[in-house]
Amino acid sequence: xxxxxxxxxxxxxxxxxxxxxxxxxxxxxxxxxxxxxxxxxxxxxxxxxxxxxxxxxxxxxxxxxxxxxxxxxxxxxxxxxxxxxxxxxxxxxxxxxxxxxxxxxxxxxxxxxxxxxxxxxxxxxxxxxxxxxxxxxxxxxxxxxxxxxxxxxxxxxxxxxxxxxxxxxxxxxxxxxxxxxxxxxxxxxxxxxxxxxxxxxxxxxxxxxxxxxxxxxxxxxxxxxxxxxxxxxxxxxxxxxxxxxxxxxxxxxxxxxxxxxxxxxxxxxxxxxxxxxxxxxxxxxxxxxxxxxxxxxxxxxxxxxxx
Amino acid sequence: xxxxxxxxxxxxxxxxxxxxxxxxxxxxxxxxxxxxxxxxxxxxxxxxxxxxxxxxxxxxxxxxxxxxxxxxxxxxxxxxxxxxxxxxxxxxxxxxxxxxxxxxxxxxxxxxxxxxxxxxxxxxxxxxxxxxxxxxxxxxxxxxxxxxxxxxxxxxxxxxxxxxxxxxxxxxxxxxxxxxxxxxxxxxxxxxxxxxxxxxxxxxxxxxxxxxxxxxxxxxxxxxxxxxxxxxxxxxxxxxxxxxxxxxxxxxxxxxxxxxxxxxxxxxxxxxxxxxxxxxxxxxxxxxxxxxxxxxxxxxxxxxxxx
Numbered sequence: 132x133x134x135x136x137x138x139x140x141x142x143x144x145x146x147x148x149x150x151x152x153x154x155x156x157x158x159x160x161x162x163x164x165x166x167x168x169x170x171x172x173x174x175x176x177x178x179x180x181x182x183x184x185x186x187x188x189x190x191x192x193x194x195x196x197x198x199x200x201x202x203x204x205x206x207x208x209x210x211x212x213x214x215x216x217x218x219x220x221x222x223x224x225x226x227x228x229x230x231x232x233x234x235x236x237x238x239x240x241x242x243x244x245x246x247x248x249x250x251x252x253x254x255x256x257x258x259x260x261x262x263x264x265x266x267x268x269x270x271x272x273x274x275x276x277x278x279x280x281x282x283x284x285x286x287x288x289x290x291x292x293x294x295x296x297x298x299x300x301x302x303x304x305x306x307x308x309x310x311x312x313x314x315x316x317x318x319x320x321x322x323x324x325x326x327x328x329x330x331x332x333x334x335x336x337x338x339x340x341x342x343x344x345x346x347x348x349x350x351x352x353x354x355x356x357x358x359x360x361x362x363x364x365x366x367x368x369x370x371x372x373x374x375x376x377x378x379x380x381x382x383x384x385x386x387x388x389x390x391x392x393x394x395x396x397x398x399x400x401x402x403x404x405x406x407x408x409x410x411x412x413x414x415x416x417x418x419x420x421x422x423x424x425x426x427x428x429x430x431x432x433x434x435x436x437x438x
Numbered sequence: 439x440x441x442x443x444x445x446x447x448x449x450x451x452x453x454x455x456x457x458x459x460x461x462x463x464x465x466x467x468x469x470x471x472x473x474x475x476x477x478x479x480x481x482x483x484x485x486x487x488x489x490x491x492x493x494x495x496x497x498x499x500x501x502x503x504x505x506x507x508x509x510x511x512x513x514x515x516x517x518x519x520x521x522x523x524x525x526x527x528x529x530x531x532x533x534x535x536x537x538x539x540x541x542x543x544x545x546x547x548x549x550x551x552x553x554x555x556x557x558x559x560x561x562x563x564x565x566x567x568x569x570x571x572x573x574x575x576x577x578x579x580x581x582x583x584x585x586x587x588x589x590x591x592x593x594x595x596x597x598x599x600x601x602x603x604x605x606x607x608x609x610x611x612x613x614x615x616x617x618x619x620x621x622x623x624x625x626x627x628x629x630x631x632x633x634x635x636x637x638x639x640x641x642x643x644x645x646x647x648x649x650x651x652x653x654x655x656x657x658x659x660x661x662x663x664x665x666x667x668x669x670x671x672x673x674x675x676x677x678x679x680x681x682x683x684x685x686x687x688x689x690x691x692x693x694x695x696x697x698x699x700x701x702x703x704x705x706x707x708x709x710x711x712x713x714x715x716x717x718x719x720x721x722x723x724x725x726x727x728x729x730x731x732x733x734x735x736x737x738x739x740x741x742x743x744x745x
Contacts, residue, residue, distance in 0.1 A: 225627065226627045227627075320532065320533045320534075321670055321672060322650070323668045323669065323670045324670050327670075341651065343629070344648065344651035344652075345651075345663075345665070347665075347668075353741075354668055354742055355742060355743075355745070356652075356665035356668065356742055356743055357665075357743070357745065358652070358654075358663035358664075358665065361630045361654075361661055361663065362630065363628055363630045363631050363634075365628060392745070395744075395745035396745055398745070399745050433745070434660075435661060435662060435663055436662075436663055436664070436743050436745075437702075437744070438662070438664065438699070438702035438703055438705070438706055438740070438743075
């Protein structure tokens with residue numbers, strides 16, 4: 132199932148667009164462009180044609196829209212609704228390994244019912260960013276014949292919408308979650324056991340993100356581990372996970388086949404994308420990255436892990 | 439300095455021998471053989487001739503001595519003194535990532551003044567297991583011309599014996615510490631910065647152990663990361679760090695040169711040794727491991743990290 136032709140490199144992402152107010156020990160920023168679909172798209176656009184489905188309010192400025200469009204991201208699915216854009220205000224701990232949400236205003240994102248434009252319905256690669264499982268499922272029903280679907284989720288849905296999440300897991304190819312989430316989802320504290328337990332729930336690929344410790348990848352065909360890119364300059368971890376997913380899905384969408392080796396390489400590209408994101412506050416670094424920078428870091432990472 | 443001939447594969451370890459009482463969520467054991475020198479030696483003996491310097495009391499049974507000797511470990515430096523052997527009683531948390539010391543009786547280890555037997559003084563590879571920096575330094579003065587010296591330390595010495603520790607760092611080739619210790623030693627919360635900061639303090643090799651997340655390796659010539667071996671069966675983490683050091687130093691002592699590639703391979707052998715230790719309570723697993731098992735796991739690990 133993992134090895135097949137991928138003739139289309141169109142990649143659909145459905146997720147949030149937000150204004151983020153961020154406090155870290157080293158930096159602060161007010162109402163900067165954020166959201167899962169934004170970080171994902173800005174990473175993925177370096178590899179593939181990205182189609183974005185999200186929602187904003189009428190306070191969403193033209194400049195943000197222009198930035199995304201200038202990076203080749205198709206915004207035909209970026210709905211503008213009466214009201215305000217989703218806002219999030221978070222504060223990171225001293226070591227930046229945890230964060231507190233100071234304030235959240237869902238606004239127009241609160242009742243987001245994603246509508247996949249008809250011209251996006253032939254998308255072959257689909258990333259369902261964190262959202263209610265029922266909403267994620269509704270996206271799937273609007274895509275004609277997706278080849279490779281990956282979803283993110285969070286503690287809220289694992290706790291409150293387990294049935295919907297379990298139904299979704301049977302319909303998708305891959306799940307990207309963090310270490311706490313995979314433990315919560317499976318009840319297993321050993322990450323290797325937890326990863327395998329998710330495979331038994333449906334997906335043929337499970338990526339467990341461990342922040343500064345990198346990630347584990349589980350499939351019935353291989354297991355794999357990659358450390359985080361060794362960056363000394365972590366300014367703002369916001370969006371690292373979505374950038375990782377964007378680099379991963381973008382690279383994979385650009386490949387001829389979804390082979391084990393292409394997946395492993397895709398995980399490395401995801402790791403590189405995340406490293407770029409954390410080196411600036413907000414989307415600045417990932418929005419301005421180019422493929423040459425990415426390739427240099429990819430080679431560094433290869434050196435870093437080869438023995 | 440890192441690349442030179444290593445004609446002698448004699449490896450000296452100086453550290454503790456103990457009776458451990460261990461409580462984990464999955465297992466319990468009373469007064470089993472433990473101690474840093476024991477775990478180190480049982481891992482290293484698979485690769486090199488190990489010479490052990492430690493101290494026990496008169497309650498130390500012949501069977502433990504026989505076990506170590508049957509594995510080819512030279513016990514000429516295992517001093518037996520009036521009184522009791524060091525005992526430790528610890529309890530691990532549910533996820534086994536932290537532990538509480540319930541009781542500690544230093545006994546004969548309390549005033550351990552290591553005496554390196556004259557026949558050990560030509561040792562070329564030396565591992566100074568966790569101990570007071572002054573004690574570690576006294577060992578160095580008893581070895582004629584060591585080629586490659588690696589030390590371990592802990593929070594207690596970083597806090598109370600910083601000057602002694604800093605003096606030691608200028609005399610050794612490598613330091614093996616965990617992530618908390620390297621942050622405490624350097625005041626850097628970013629592990630990459632912390633690792634580099636230790637290099638500036640003297641050693642040309644710093645290995646930062648991150649438990650289930652594997653390790654980082656820093657040198658002026660290369661940086662390197664390796665995940666932990668993906669074991670599902672973690673019964674007892676006691677001794678994992680010393681077994682890691684034993685696999686690392688043992689393999690390196692068996693090499694013709696201390697090259698970058700041999701050091702990277704040695705880190706992988708250390709990782710394999712640690713994975714064997716954690717799969718049983720006490721020393722059972724590492725004491726009974728053979729080189730063939732180690733080589734199989736080494737190949738697994740290579741697969742696990744190659745992209």
